[in-house]
Amino acid sequence: MAITFDKALGIHPQALLLRTQRAEVLANNIANADTPNYKARDIDFKSLLAGETERSRMAITRTQAGHQTSLLEPDYSGDLQYRIPSQPSIDGNTVDMQEEQAEYVRNAMAFQASFTFLNRKFSGLTSAIKGE
Numbered sequence: 001m002a003i004t005f006d007k008a009l010g011i012h013p014q015a016l017l018l019r020t021q022r023a024e025v026l027a028n029n030i031a032n033a034d035t036p037n038y039k040a041r042d043i044d045f046k047s048l049l050a051g052e053t054e055r056s057r058m059a060i061t062r063t064q065a066g067h068q069t070s071l072l073e074p075d076y077s078g079d080l081q082y083r084i085p086s087q088p089s090i091d092g093n094t095v096d097m098q099e100e101q102a103e104y105v106r107n108a109m110a111f112q113a114s115f116t117f118l119n120r121k122f123s124g125l126t127s128a129i130k131g132e
Helices: 005-009 012-031 045-057 097-130
Strands: 041-043 080-082
Antiparallel strands (some): 041 080
């Protein structure tokens, strides 16, 4: 029985991509903390990852050689949601710096955890290939 990278690595490669995009969104919120009428946004990571999990479970059958072998990566911009502020500012800005920084750090820690997991998986696969 052949092992594929999809089975060996699980959902972690997709999680890294989503975490990277979420870091960009959070950094954009932080950068616009003093911009009047700026509305803080965020990615609903759990629902997007659940969607990626469901897509990875679907078996795609090719009926002709020219057909796609996998699903195209979706554009996540439609999945950005506005953050509901606990206390909006007078100028209409909804960025709460403490919340944004906390979410950024939380996202970075989760990214590092997935990256460490993938690194260990690749080390194990390398050892298995070398016969160590």
